[in-house]
Structure formats: C-alpha cells, structure tokens
Amino acid sequence: MTQRISKSKRFFMMNPIIQFFKFIWLSLKILVIVAGGHGGTRNSTTP
Amino acid sequence: MSKIVILGAGISGHVAAAHLRRKLSKEHEVVVVSPNSNYQWIPSNIWVGIGRMKSKEILFPLEPLYKKKGIGYKQAKVKTFYPEGDKETKKPFVNIEYVMGEQKGVTEKVTYDYLINATGPKLAFDMTEGLNPGTNKAYSVCTYSHAEHAWEALNDLIQQMKAGKKAKILIGTGHAKSTCQGAAFEYILNVEQELRRHNVRDKAEIVWIANEPKLGDFGMDGMLMSYGSNIMKSSEMVEMVFEDRGIKWIIGAGVNKIEDGIAYYENLDGEYLSETYDFAMLIPAFSGHGFKAFDKEEKDITDKLFKGFMIVDADYTPKPYEEWSVQDWPETYQNPAYKNIFAPGIAFAPPHAISKPRVSKNGTAISPAPPRTGMPSGITAKLVADNIIDTINGKKELHHKGSMGNMGAACIASAGYGMTKGSGISITTFPIVPDYKKYPDTQGRQLSKTFGEIGLAGHWLKMALHYAFLYKAKMKPFWWLIPE
Numbered sequence: 001m002t003q004r005i006s007k008s009k010r011f012f013m014m015n016p017i018i019q020f021f022k023f024i025w026l027s028l029k030i031l032v033i034v035a036g037g038h039g040g041t042r043n044s045t046t047p
Numbered sequence: 048m049s050k051i052v053i054l055g056a057g058i059s060g061h062v063a064a065a066h067l068r069r070k071l072s073k074e075h076e077v078v079v080v081s082p083n084s085n086y087q088w089i090p091s092n093i094w095v096g097i098g099r100m101k102s103k104e105i106l107f108p109l110e111p112l113y114k115k116k117g118i119g120y121k122q123a124k125v126k127t128f129y130p131e132g133d134k135e136t137k138k139p140f141v142n143i144e145y146v147m148g149e150q151k152g153v154t155e156k157v158t159y160d161y162l163i164n165a166t167g168p169k170l171a172f173d174m175t176e177g178l179n180p181g182t183n184k185a186y187s188v189c190t191y192s193h194a195e196h197a198w199e200a201l202n203d204l205i206q207q208m209k210a211g212k213k214a215k216i217l218i219g220t221g222h223a224k225s226t227c228q229g230a231a232f233e234y235i236l237n238v239e240q241e242l243r244r245h246n247v248r249d250k251a252e253i254v255w256i257a258n259e260p261k262l263g264d265f266g267m268d269g270m271l272m273s274y275g276s277n278i279m280k281s282s283e284m285v286e287m288v289f290e291d292r293g294i295k296w297i298i299g300a301g302v303n304k305i306e307d308g309i310a311y312y313e314n315l316d317g318e319y320l321s322e323t324y325d326f327a328m329l330i331p332a333f334s335g336h337g338f339k340a341f342d343k344e345e346k347d348i349t350d351k352l353f354k355g356f357m358i359v360d361a362d363y364t365p366k367p368y369e370e371w372s373v374q375d376w377p378e379t380y381q382n383p384a385y386k387n388i389f390a391p392g393i394a395f396a397p398p399h400a401i402s403k404p405r406v407s408k409n410g411t412a413i414s415p416a417p418p419r420t421g422m423p424s425g426i427t428a429k430l431v432a433d434n435i436i437d438t439i440n441g442k443k444e445l446h447h448k449g450s451m452g453n454m455g456a457a458c459i460a461s462a463g464y465g466m467t468k469g470s471g472i473s474i475t476t477f478p479i480v481p482d483y484k485k486y487p488d489t490q491g492r493q494l495s496k497t498f499g500e501i502g503l504a505g506h507w508l509k510m511a512l513h514y515a516f517l518y519k520a521k522m523k524p525f526w527w528l529i530p531e
C-alpha cells in the first residue's frame with residue numbers, strides 16, 4: 001500500500017460536515033448537467 | 048388507437064412504459080413483455096455482492112404495478128420478429144414464449160403498431176470458456192441473484208481468512224471485449240473496504256484485471272477531468288485510488304479461459320499468462336440475444352434488424368479510429384428499415400467502440416466495448432417514448448433527439464459502503480462519446496462538465512439515487528419530476 005492521499009485530503013474526504021456541503025454542491029452540479037439536456041449532433045450546434 | 052409493445056423491463060423498457068402510460072390516453076395500449084417478473088435497480092447489485100443490502104431492497108414485482116397503472120404485462124421472452132406480419136397475420140408482430148406458470152413454454156404472436164426493443168444485453172458468459180457464475184470460484188454481480196451468490200462465496204472466504212487463510216481476490220473483466228468496467232471497479236473498491244471492516248485486509252491480495260489499455264479507460268477512451276483545482280486524467284485518478292488501497296492491477300488483458308481458481312489471459316504484448324485466485328468476480332462479454340427476423344414471406348431478414356444488437360439510425364460504415372466521429376452515433380434509436388421499431392438503452396447496436404481498438408501482437412482484439420450506462424439508457428428510452436407519442440399525435444418528424452455525443456452522464460461509483468465510513472467516486476462526463484473536433488484540447492470533453500470527486504458525499508449521493516430511482520420506478524406520486 002502506498003499512501004497516495006494525504007491525511008488532510010482524507011480528512012476533507014471523510015468529514016461529514018464538509019461532505020454534507022459537498023453533497024449539496026455535487027447534487028446541484030449533476031442536476032445542471034442532466035438539466036443541461038441532450039440533443040442530436042448532425043444538424044445542431046448545441047450545447 | 049395504437050398498441051405499443053415494449054420488450055424488456057430493465058431501466059430503458061420500464062422508463063419507456065412509464066412515460067408512455069402517463070402521457071397517452073387509455074384508448075392506446077401499452078404492453079410490456081419481459082421474462083423477469085421483477086424490476087431490479089442494477090447499480091445497487093454491488094452492495095448485494097458485499098452483503099450490505101438484501102436483494103429484496105433493490106427489486107419489486109412488476110405485475111401488480113403494471114396492473115394498477117394499466118400497463119399490460121406478459122412474463123415471456125421474445126423469440127422472433129415479424130415486422131411485416133406473415134401470411135396469416137397482416138399486422139407486424141413478435142413471437143414470444145411464456146417462461147412461468149401454467150403458460151410456460153406456450154408461444155404467442157403479439158401484434159403491435161410500435162415496438163420498443165429494450166432487451167439490453169445477453170450476459171455472454173459462454174464466450175469465455177469456464178466462465179459461468181458460481182463455478183470455478185468465479186462470480187458475477189450483473190443480476191441480483193448472481194450478486195447474492197457472490198456474497199455467499201466472499202463471506203465464506205472472509206470467514207476462512209479470519210481463521211488465518213491467505214487469499215487472492217481477482218476482480219475485473221472476463222473477456223477481451225467486455226464492457227461495464229465501472230461496475231467491476233465499484234465492486235473491487237467495495238470488497239477492499241469490506242475486508243478492512245472485517246479486519247482481514249492484511250490476509251488478502253487484491254488484483255484488478257481488465258481489458259482496458261490504461262486504468263480508468265472505462266470503455267470511454269478514458270477522460271481528462273477537473274479534480275478540485277487540478278486537471279487530471281482518469282487513469283491517474285484510478286491509479287491514485289488503487290495504490291492508496293493497495294490494489295494491484297493487470298491491464299490490456301483478454302481473459303479467455305477460467306479453470307477452478309485460475310484465469311488464463313492474453314495481454315497486448317501477445318503473452319499468454321495466468322493468474323490464480325480464491326475468489327473472482329469477472330464481468331462477461333455483453334452480446335446481442337441472437338434474435339431472428341422474417342418478412343411476410345417468411346424470408347430471413349435478420350440483417351435488416353440486427354447487427355448483434357438492433358440496427359438504429361447510426362452510421363455503421365466501417366472506418367478507422369481516426370475517422371470516427373460523434374455524428375456516427377444514433378439520435379432517435381429508430382430502425383431505418385422499419386420506422387415503427389426503436390431500440391433504446393443497451394439494445395441498440397453501437398456504430399463502433401468508443402475506446403481506441405487495440406489488438407495483441409497475435410492479432411487478438413483486446414479492448415473494451417462501448418458502455419451504455421443507466422442514465423443514457425433512461426434518457427434514450429424517454430425520447431423514444433416521446434417520439435412515438437408525437438407520431439401517434441400526427442407529427443411527421445422525430446423531434447426528440449439524444450446522441451451520446453451530445454449527452455452528459457453522471458457515474459457515481461461506490462468506493463465503499465457506510466453512512467460515515469462509505470465513499471464514492473463521482474464522475475460526470477460531457478459528452479459521453481468524446482467530440483475531438485469540438486473539444487480538441489481536452490480529449491473530446493467539456494472540462495466544466497467533466498469532473499471527478501472522491502469522498503463520503505459520493506456514497507450519500509449513490510444512496511440518494513438508489514432511493515430516488517426506486518421511488519421513480521415504482522411510479523409513486525410525481526415520479527416523473529425525477530430526471531432519468
């Protein structure tokens with residue numbers, strides 16, 4: 001095993017309070033991508 | 048009045064049936080044909096495979112729900128397609144065979160006005176010699192019963208490790224052309240965490256084996272993504288996680304034979320090697336179901352409908368990798384020969400892979416087939432349903448389009464279970480099929496929409512999706528507000 005994730009980063013990844021805000025942020029960010037929609041590629045110039 | 052027949056009740060078939068029923072008046076008939084009487088939320092099979100969820104938590108019976116909602120249901124499997132009817136039956140139909148109860152073995156012609164083929168993949172274990180879930184110490188988590196079986200064996204091994212046994216665990220892909228590396232990736236991380244929870248991690252050597260040319264390829268040519276304030280390759284992210292967890296890896300490996308506790312494979316250097324194990328979970332190749340199709344004169348027209356999977360509005364002209372483009376990918380999932388047949392989800396034949404094809408020095412193709420995950424499966428099913436509704440209402444053109452080259456996907460990969468100890472790797476990609484012309488400097492993807500995050504929040508998100516999508520699938524109040 002090689003420690004590739006530092007202690008401070010691991011604390012950030014596993015701290016429930018920080019991660020609660022991350023959860024809200026991630027949910028919104030994913031929603032934006034989903035709500036960003038989809039379309040064709042042949043005639044459109046979206047996104 | 049129109050009759051829409053949907054083959055399959057997985058993510059795409061069920062999404063299509065639910066939207067059609069909600070939006071079409073009752074004079075139109077919606078019928079689902081599927082051999083499995085249950086709906087299963089497949090992504091949570093990972094947790095069944097580590098004993099942290101029971102399969103009954105990820106499934107529910109379809110028939111009572113369909114009865115309540117006015118959707119017809121036949122517990123049967125489709126066998127043959129007659130898109131022009133035959134000499135006796137003027138309408139197009141499919142031949143189905145019932146799989147349960149008194150009607151078991153009975154065949155029936157099911158006529159239709161519109162047909163949605165949402166039969167997903169055949170789990171082609173038979174393409175790898177000796178790979179058959181539950182035999183040779185090799186398991187699968189592709190269905191809930193496979194996952195239950197895998198947990199029984201893993202739990203047994205954990206008990207042996209507690210008694211001092213040293214064990215080797217092999218997880219990854221079981222064929223040179225397998226897809227769905229993401230599911231195996233989730234499983235290896237979950238298994239690793241469970242071994243720590245049971246205090247036997249030091250007794251196990253855990254090895255990743257995959258047909259990917261690089262870690263983190265996921266059948267999508269890998270990706271460049273934002274990670275915090277950095278820009279990282281998916282290969283670097285997966286390498287970081289594997290090293291941190293003490294997981295070894297073998298890549299570019301086409302597993303071709305399984306014997307009791309031994310996996311034989313060929314690598315891209317053309318070497319024939321083997322790996323021993325005490326427990327393995329290997330994702331098989333996914334193939335089409337081998338359906339046959341006939342015209343009204345009973346002439347075989349299978350090649351008009353199928354190319355392994357179902358032919359849709361993709362550009363199937365064979366081209367070298369350098370000439371592949373997002374425009375090759377389908378937009379409406381409509382069969383070009385029979386305009387009333389559609390194939391969303393995994394059931395459609397992709398125009399080509401997404402990952403660069405690679406062959407070993409011996410000429411064996413070893414590279415991932417293109418994945419089609421839950422989100423695109425749901426999105427393509429909904430747009431097919433919307434196009435059918437429009438057509439029924441008299442529209443001439445198909446307005447709803449969704450190419451995987453112009454669609455994002457969120458993949459929340461579980462990296463360990465637990466409300467405080469769990470973890471998830473949340474990855475979003477836009478577009479799924481890289482558009483190297485539009486995003487030439489960022490490996491075909493839009494960086495603001497292609498990002499990775501690791502942490503406890505990912506586990507909560509995966510849990511939230513589990514409950515939200517089961518709520519949606521059960522068609523509880525306002526289910527349609529939850530996006531696909």
Ligand SMILES: Cc1cc2nc3c(=O)[nH]c(=O)nc-3n(C[C@H](O)[C@H](O)[C@H](O)COP(=O)(O)OP(=O)(O)OC[C@H]3O[C@@H](n4cnc5c(N)ncnc54)[C@H](O)[C@@H]3O)c2cc1C
Binds near residue numbers: 167168189336
């Ligand atoms: C272990 C695992 C974990 C996964 N995790 C994720 C994840 O976290 N996120 C994600 O986005 N995706 C995930 N996926 C991928 C996702 O499950 C698929 O993309 C999705 O299930 C595809 O939906 P589908 O409806 O096209 O096919 P399926 O879900 O396979 O459904 C096919 C349906 O067709 C039926 N059928 C089969 N043969 C016939 C026949 N002859 N006649 C009639 N019906 C038939 C089947 O019974 C089934 O109901 C995972 C997959 C696996 C295996």
